[in-house]
Amino acid sequence: MKAEKSDSIHIVDLENFNSFKKSIKFILDDIVSKLYDDNKQLIRVKKSPQSIENLKRIIHTAIAISNKKGYAVMSIRELSAVSSLSIGALYAYFPSKDELLHIIQQYGRSSVEKVLSETLVHASSSKDKLYNFIRAHIFISEVLKDWFYFSYMETRYFTGSEYNKTIEGELLTESLIKDIIENGIKNNEFRSDIQASLIASISKAMLQDWYLKRWKYTKRGVTPDEYALECFKMLYNYIKL
């Protein structure tokens, strides 16, 4: 039995967006590296610094092109041209266009799971838990905004387990928020006459707007910290005692 590499000791820093951005960088590199290990039966090129860079470029280029015209419309020829890798070379990194989609989704999903799972531990009150969760979500969706947009817009093109996993991720986020609210109600921190599930829905909608309408907030110079605070204030104002 081979020895597994130990988990990263990097901790997600929620102090502010800049510190978060720094703390997340190493985690994302680990994730691409892990992509290689998890898909070694599909990827024909050997893992190396060069090929890691190539895979990264393929993923980010594919996401960028897809976000302009859709994954189905993006041609392998265009991906080849923009990524400066020949068609033959591309097919050494993934066996089919469908598999490339899986690889892209694995990349994003792993990253998000990693971040969100670490944020709820350190808060004591429901109020803090809610604020932390909102901040973590806004922050990771800012760093991975292209992937979040990609994943959201391409879901309907997915099939089978890929579709299910994406929907599960959607609902998980929402039920995490719902749990925080319900716990807050139980502990007499929030009003008891509110509908936790509907408020969780609306919260999710606010969080999504951040990456679905990225251009709007960029244009207005709204920072991730500001948006997270405004969302939290509106929610908390509604649910507080």
Add this chain to the structure above:
Amino acid sequence: MKAEKSDSIHIVDLENFNSFKKSIKFILDDIVSKLYDDNKQLIRVKKSPQSIENLKRIIHTAIAISNKKGYAVMSIRELSAVSSLSIGALYAYFPSKDELLHIIQQYGRSSVEKVLSETLVHASSSKDKLYNFIRAHIFISEVLKDWFYFSYMETRYFTGSEYNKTIEGELLTESLIKDIIENGIKNNEFRSDIQASLIASISKAMLQDWYLKRWKYTKRGVTPDEYALECFKMLYNYIKL
């Protein structure tokens, strides 16, 4: 000079969703009829009861297929098969796939403009104006949910003026909300320490969630009236004095 047919005398009824649904039916029929007149240089078949039904079917079939797999991926052959019109017949109703997209967008845009422009007139207070607007938007996006979803998801595939018109529509909705809020602040109906534009953004996100996550609210049995009320309550609670 030919005499123009006078404007429809139908009035948009906001009493509740059911009454709204009834009042909107005639308006939507008029809009398809107007589509013929506006595009007579593109449409080869003459306006007739039969061809009106065909055009309706083409539009709704195209939207339905596109919402599953994307407009670009929908083939004319599939549109032909599902709509029960031959490929040749389809091309009598639109000169190209691109033009069909324009026709679909005209259909939806005209309908939405018609409804939203009528809702602001009859309210006196800013509070009522806000509530009416939210209700009108939820209601029309419920009736035309397929088109709203289509328009949202396909925007990035649009080019030139079609893209611009869609974005304009987006921003118009948002700035109408913003205007209501700013007016309310000016008239001492709402708090003065709130950011109207950011709240308008978040409001728009809530309104959009209704048609972007239609399945979720259907599953939970949330009615349009309930969702509109909940959105309004959360917003109003935040901005009221």
Add this chain to the structure above:
DNA sequence: AACAAAATAACGAACGTTCGTTATATTTTT
């Protein structure tokens, strides 16, 4: 009312092009 003629609508095979993918050739690395 019956028929002929003209107009309109619908049909579907075929065209040129582009797609994802594979097979083969070339270059780079070891």
Add this chain to the structure above:
DNA sequence: AAAAATATAACGAACGTTCGTTATTTTGTT
């Protein structure tokens, strides 16, 4: 020189669109 990585050429399938043809409806004539 062997192996790995990259580049190029070629394949069949599917695409949007066109167009010669047929079916249907409307109009004109008696």
